[in-house]
Amino acid sequence: MTSVLLLHTPDSGAPDLGADLRAAGFDVRGSGECAHLVRETLRADADVLVCWAPRPDAELLSALALVQAQQPLPVLVFTQDSSAEAMQRALEAGVHAWVVQGYARERLRPLVQMAQARFARENALRAQVAELGEKLDERKWVDKAKGILMRAQQVSEEEAFQLLRKASMQGNQRVGQLSRQVIDAARVAEGINRAGQQRMLSQRLVKLYALGASRTEVAAVAVLLRESLSRVEENLGWLEANLSAATYGDLLGAARAGWQALRSALEAGSVEAPRLDALADAVLAQADALVRALESSGLAAQVGVINVAGRQRMLAQRMAKQALLQSEDAGVVETAAAFEEGMARLAAAPLSTPEIRALLERGQGAWDQLRGAAGKAGQAAGRMKLAAASEELLEVFDQLTEAYQHSIQVLMSLRP
Template identity: 50%
Template sequence: MTSCLVLCGSAPVAPTLEENLEGVGIHVIGAVQRSNLVQEALRQGPDVVVVQDVAPDAALFAVLALLRTTAPRPVLLFTTDSDVDKMKLALDSGVDAYVVNGYAPQRLRSLVHLATARFLHEQALREQLADVSHRFEERKLVDRAKGILMRARQVSEDEAFRVLRAASMHSNRRVGQVSQQVIAAAGLAEAINRAGQLRMLSQRLVKLRALQALGVGTEWAAELLRDSSSRIDANLAALGKSVSKATYGDLLDAVSAPWVTLKAALAMSADRQRTADADAQAEVMLLQADRLVNAFESNAATASLHVINVSGRQRMLSQRLAKQALLAALSGGDAAAAAGETKAAFEQALDYLNAAPLSTREIRESLDAAARSWTALNQALKRVRSADGQMVLTEASESLLAVFEQLTERYEHSMQILMG
């Protein structure tokens, strides 16, 4: 037997409506007020809601709209109000049958069935629309994921789709779900790489400023300073557009603040004190950029993105070591001692990367090149007291940086990273 809840705007007519419904075989669970319609619908689960209201208003339609989103049920409304605007509001709020000027008891059962049929029809249409929308959104995800794989691995569109489909079958997930994972992994990998560049550039800037203060390769250093500054601005802008401001906005601001001060310091002529002042701001920027990188990594679904962080940090350490050695030369200190901790950290990370299971032929080639460049940098470190040695050290650090730029990009675009 069909069950119903009755909502009446005028209490005296309620018993008549309830009796007529019972008379045609519709079981009336009970009569409710507007204030508890949704609660009672959830609790009692009627097959249909029958409303009788002489002059339905916005408050009633708001309750019915809430019912539609919370506990969808067929709604049949009886009224004497023939206003067309009210009819439109009723339809928008989820009324399935809007009956004007009363009802005849013999029509009640048919009207309940009509409201139910319209409700089921609308439900089916909404489900079809939702399915079409889902498939459309999934297709967009698949296309984006294919584009990422095509650019990263230089494969055809068909090959990229075969990779996605194989991963889908292997993990027993929809291709759309796998595609969403690829998109998320690519986004975080790029964010880690970009934030890691901010770490590196903070140290590279001071390295170049120290070289200027020593009076060595000043024009070359000035060109690289401009390039480094532009890269920081570009990376901050890209991160600002691509990552969630609610999640990472405060961390991005924390990197930007010392960068503003550091940029102003770099605009002044180079000497020992100003270089030291710039280094102090660069250290603050380094700390904040490191926190940003770690925040990106902590939000990754897999631990595989850690290798991008480590490889990217090697870029920073290559510049930090050269910076510390040049600052020591500028102040008359011991370069080897100043860079000792950085050197140990670099070698420890290099061992980690060599032992990491995430490897391809290209990655192995980059690691071999990194070992050779690292040896050259250590040899140059011994000559840092002379102007020629300072230039050789700087060039060696740039060569090592280029190797780890390439290696980090290869990790970022590796299939293991993108496919998790």
């Protein structure tokens, strides 16, 4: 039996709608005034809402629109307002049957059924529109995912689509659904890489400042310093534009504030090295917090290896910085141990290709050179070797981090 909620505005000439509805075979769940339309409708949970409103006002139509937004249902309104404007507002508010001066007991059942039929038709049309919109969105996701794979794997558009299709079949997913995952994984991987670069750049800037203060390769140091400043700004801009403000906004805000403090100190021109180092370490900690948040997002299965490779960049720059600042031996030993532990983890990582193995070998050679030069940082020749080795390590681990970032396992969140 169809249930009906009956609401009305005060009208001495109104028929006994409740009795007529029951006689027509409806279950009248309740009756009340239109002034309480939202509350009564949500409370009654009826199949159809019937209103008697000879002169419906804007407040009533607003209440009807609110109900349709929260708990949609068929609406039948009996009224004496014959204006086209009122009818248009009623349709916009979600009325399915607007009956003008046409009440009759014998018409109740077909009118209620008409309201139900129109409501069902509207729902079907909405579902079709939503389905078409979803298909259009999926096509956009597939195109974007293909572009990501084409750039990362150096394959054609057809080959990229076949990669998606094969993986979707293996995972029993739609290609569009998998494509969305590829897009999310690529965004997280890029975010980890860029936030990891911020850790490295904080240490590199202090290293370059120390090299400049010692009058070592002054012109080259100035170029690298400008390049590092630009790189930090570019990374922060990307992170702020591509990461959710609701999820990561506090971390991004802290990273921006920490960087502004470090940049101001650098631009001041004369700052004590310990203060500059403390500001850089604050930037490092803020970037590391963002990396950990991204790594734990669960949007990609293999992002941990990106973090490890990216951290090696920072540790190499930190080691060079500590040697130039003549930091205490314990700190140097700790940094060296952390770097060598990272090398062992990367060597044992299941994500491996000839390119990755060659980069790891090259990185080990540059690390050996850095270790040898660290003890001679008090001499001009030692500082030059230290600077060259640290920049070589930066180049190697930039390439290695990018290789992990673009691996098929990371992009498709696959276990090797």
